[in-house]
Amino acid sequence: xxxxxxxxxxxxxxIVLSSILVxxxxxxxxxxxxxxxxxxxAPKVEDTLTxxxxxxxxxxxxxxxDPVFDNIYEDTAGSFxxxxxxxxxxxxxxxxxxxxxxxxxxxxxxxxxxxxxGLTDTIxxxxxxxxxxxxxxxxxxxxxFAYLENPNGGGTFNKINAAFPFYGVDGLIPAIENHFKxxxxxxxxxxxxxxxxxxxxxxxxxxxxxxxxxxxxxxTYENVSIEAGDAVTLTxxxxxxxxxxxxxxxxxxxxxxxxxxxxxxxxxxxCKNIGLNEVDDYVSTFLPYLETSxxxxxxxxxxxxxxxxxxxxxxxxxxxxxxxxxxRGYMGSAWYWxxxxxxxxxxxxxxxxGKSNIQxxxxxxxxxxxxxxxxxxx
Numbered sequence: 001x002x003x004x005x006x007x008x009x010x011x012x013x014x015i016v017l018s019s020i021l022v023x024x025x026x027x028x029x030x031x032x033x034x035x036x037x038x039x040x041x042a043p044k045v046e047d048t049l050t051x052x053x054x055x056x057x058x059x060x061x062x063x064x065x066d067p068v069f070d071n072i073y074e075d076t077a078g079s080f081x082x083x084x085x086x087x088x089x090x091x092x093x094x095x096x097x098x099x100x101x102x103x104x105x106x107x108x109x110x111x112x113x114x115x116x117x118g119l120t121d122t123i124x125x126x127x128x129x130x131x132x133x134x135x136x137x138x139x140x141x142x143x144x145f146a147y148l149e150n151p152n153g154g155g156t157f158n159k160i161n162a163a164f165p166f167y168g169v170d171g172l173i174p175a176i177e178n179h180f181k182x183x184x185x186x187x188x189x190x191x192x193x194x195x196x197x198x199x200x201x202x203x204x205x206x207x208x209x210x211x212x213x214x215x216x217x218x219x220t221y222e223n224v225s226i227e228a229g230d231a232v233t234l235t236x237x238x239x240x241x242x243x244x245x246x247x248x249x250x251x252x253x254x255x256x257x258x259x260x261x262x263x264x265x266x267x268x269x270x271c272k273n274i275g276l277n278e279v280d281d282y283v284s285t286f287l288p289y290l291e292t293s294x295x296x297x298x299x300x301x302x303x304x305x306x307x308x309x310x311x312x313x314x315x316x317x318x319x320x321x322x323x324x325x326x327x328r329g330y331m332g333s334a335w336y337w338x339x340x341x342x343x344x345x346x347x348x349x350x351x352x353x354g355k356s357n358i359q360x361x362x363x364x365x366x367x368x369x370x371x372x373x374x375x376x377x378x
Contacts (some may be wrong), residue, residue: 069093069357083367088147088178096183099131127352138319139257145336180345188292196236204233205266216248340366
């Protein structure tokens with residue numbers, strides 16, 4: 001009887017592991033300083049979907065068990081760019097917690113279906129808080145204006161999704177950590193063609209599709225024929241079109257990030273129902289697609305925790321960063337989101353950790369106010 005229970009427990013663990021792997025792949029992700037890519041090459045994928053490209057466009061070895069963080073106060077700046085740079089380079093304590101795992105997830109915009117290079121078109125942080133029993137999906141708006149530090153010295157101002165093609169992993173992770181003051185513990189990275197293959201392997205995903213979204217995708221993308229409805233099953237091509245579309249929305253990236261989170265949630269639910277006889281096939285199929293900081297040993301460790309701690313029962317919450325009060329669209333030489341990073345970072349910290357070390361002054365002058373008051377241009 002004991003052997004039978006042990007065998008059953010092992011099978012359940014494999015189901016959870018495969019679910020985590022697929023989830024990490026579809027969320028996609030980029031960057032941690034100590035990164036390690038999977039050595040097995042990904043299968044070649046034929047990419048038949050047309051795109052609407054915009055031409056302009058391992059956990060630390062030891063952490064304090066009960067860390068105390070100094071409060072962060074924003075400096076008084078005289079200009080918009082000065083305020084952005086001062087916040088990103090102020091050396092304020094970046095929050096972490098032994099009960100929180102932050103995985104930076106990115107899908108990469110590239111025309112080469114077998115390369116992982118280009119702009120990080122999708123940037124998302126998946127945070128597992130084992131103390132609060134929550135899983136938080138934080139979408140970072142790709143057009144957020146930021147100060148990007150060069151790992152070799154110096155830096156530049158640009159949209160935050162330019163950090164990866166400019167400076168690689170070693171530039172992307174600090175850009176996220178320094179602007180939002182949270183520690184990133186690991187990453188997984190995928191391009192869009194491989195994203196499609198992952199969705200098709202799952203047999204599609206089911207999400208709500210509004211009529212205007214269906215109309216836009218059907219008229220814009222090849223190999224796409226989508227009906228509107230509350231529960232529409234999308235193929236890999238259709239799911240990618242659903243995640244990438246934004247020109248059909250009055251709010252641009254706001255609705256696009258919503259669709260991306262809807263697909264991720266759908267994938268997560270789908271993975272929970274993978275049959276025992278499918279586990280080996282899923283693992284062997286998806287592992288080659290994934291570039292990640294996590295080793296097989298890391299995945300086994302997290303998988304064991306997921307089973308024993310009941311991660312699949314945790315409450316899901318979604319965050320859009322910067323929040324509505326912390327962003328303003330601005331057209332200079334290019335369109336971007338002007339961001340009040342202290343406010344945006346405080347909201348992200350609070351959602352993930354349930355606390356924040358950022359103190360906002362009552363009479364504060366924000367970067368957005370500096371930009372609109374003096375009519376600065378990018």
